Amino acid sequence: MQKGQVRKAISGFYYVYVDGQTYQTRGRGNFRVKNMAPLIGDFVDFESDNLTEGVLLDIYPRKNELVRPTVANVDCGVIVMSAIEPDFSSYLVDRFLVYLEANNISPIIYVTKIDLLDETAKADMLEYKTYYESIGYKMILSDYPAGASSLEALVTNIGKGMAVFMGQSGAGKSTLLNQLMPELDLQTGEISTSLGRGRHTTRHVELHPVGDALIADTPGFSTIDLIDIEAVDLPSFFPDFEALRDQCRFGGCMHINEPNCRVKEAVASGEVAPYRYEHYLQFHEEIVGRKPMYIKKNKR
Template sequence: MREGLIIKGYGGFYYVRSGVETWCCRGRGRLRQAQDLLTGDRVLFTPLEKGEGVIEEIKERKNALPRPPVANVDQVIPVVSLAHPDPDLKLLNRSLVLCELEKLSVVICFNKIDLLDPEQAKDLEDIYRKAGYNSIFTSALYGYGLEKLRQVIAGKISVLSGPSGVGKSTLLNSLDPNLSLETGEISKKLKRGKHTTRYVELIPLCDGFVADTPGFSSLKLPSMERVELSRCFPEINEFASQCRFYDCIHLEEPDCEVKNALDKGLISSARYNDYKQFLQEIISKERIY
């Protein structure tokens, strides 16, 4: 048997890279039935003839993202369009919650910087810096920030995530024009992108792999304890331990240090408002169950 990395799964077939070769494989027995295999899985497989093979075993995962479905990720790079389409910061914040749950490293990529006022860009950078996230600003059209992006992804397995139309495939094409990934136009009626990437694929780039993923316009939060959500907002979690009550959820409780930090401008009001909305979603799920 040989060890390899699943770089793409499509139609029941899994493309496994081992060394410089790629094998078209199917899962053996229960692996085929369970549909457990994910792009990013490290597997043991038996090579057959004509570049085909059979996957025998999945090696232990260090993590797995539910959406996009990718395993063994080193970092997630949410890509946010600054214009055309307008930035969806609520969707970004949902994505960040999922990354925090999986304890994944995050670098936010704000794309199309050429279409935004520099002061607005600085405000965005400040909001997410206070939340503990590094940001890079890029313009695939003018090549701005591409060297920083190249340094961020070098030697790692990275996931570029975000809605359609934010420029994920365009950025990758700019880093390596030989990729020729399909890109799409923005729908003028819906003011959002049209899907061009149809499945998750790990693309060799900068001595690592980058997952170009299908776009999405919504994300559901998983069921969790109320107090767990604040741990997924690093800037809220920083002050939560100083609250009077250990189970404080930072709404109307007395002696809440999170609310004090909010009043002092140490926590973004926009991020806090999203926290409150997400909390209500979690509470609603509790009532259902």
């Protein structure tokens, strides 16, 4: 028996990596009974006499698991967002940030297609960068196609561990991974000008070793569920609000209807970016308004 990591899964096969070798394996029959589906990123025990006919035996406990993309044991989430085509959306950035914060994954924001912006739009992007970095998030503006400094900054900030590229279709996730590892030669899409979005060029999740890190390219998705998040926890996923929370009059302030709320004051004065607060209110409304989750009733 050996221990390895699932780095790719295609049509019922799990590709397990250990010591420079990749083994093609299948899940054992009783996996289904136990209701265990191996995920990319899982550490597993497996058995194999050769490279193509292995059997997965067990899955080690996960540090975390994401539903979208479906991966386990993630350390870092790189939000890949294009500046244009598709348009930059601070709403989506904030949504991804909340999702990552809620799953205890360190976020990095990487903005592509800066080369397609005019000077005014570039200045706007720098303003976002200044704000996000002031609240503790690394935001990297791509210098594609010229230098390598944005790539270096990304690799440095990922460090060791497993990173997942997440973002809309056409944002440039595969292009970015190709810049980091030209030998991967991943397929990338055309910019679809009519739709303003790509056509889901990448169709599966796979972990690629890049320096000391493992990076997962993923298929694009344009939204992400906040389904596991409770309303009371939402403020804690906004570091800009968290920094002021102690100065609100009420402990456990939700920064909505409470009087003497320091966060609301900061929004009014521009100290907290108004779009951050708007997005907070939208997520809050969504969470409070969602239908109660299905609760299994005991059979009588």
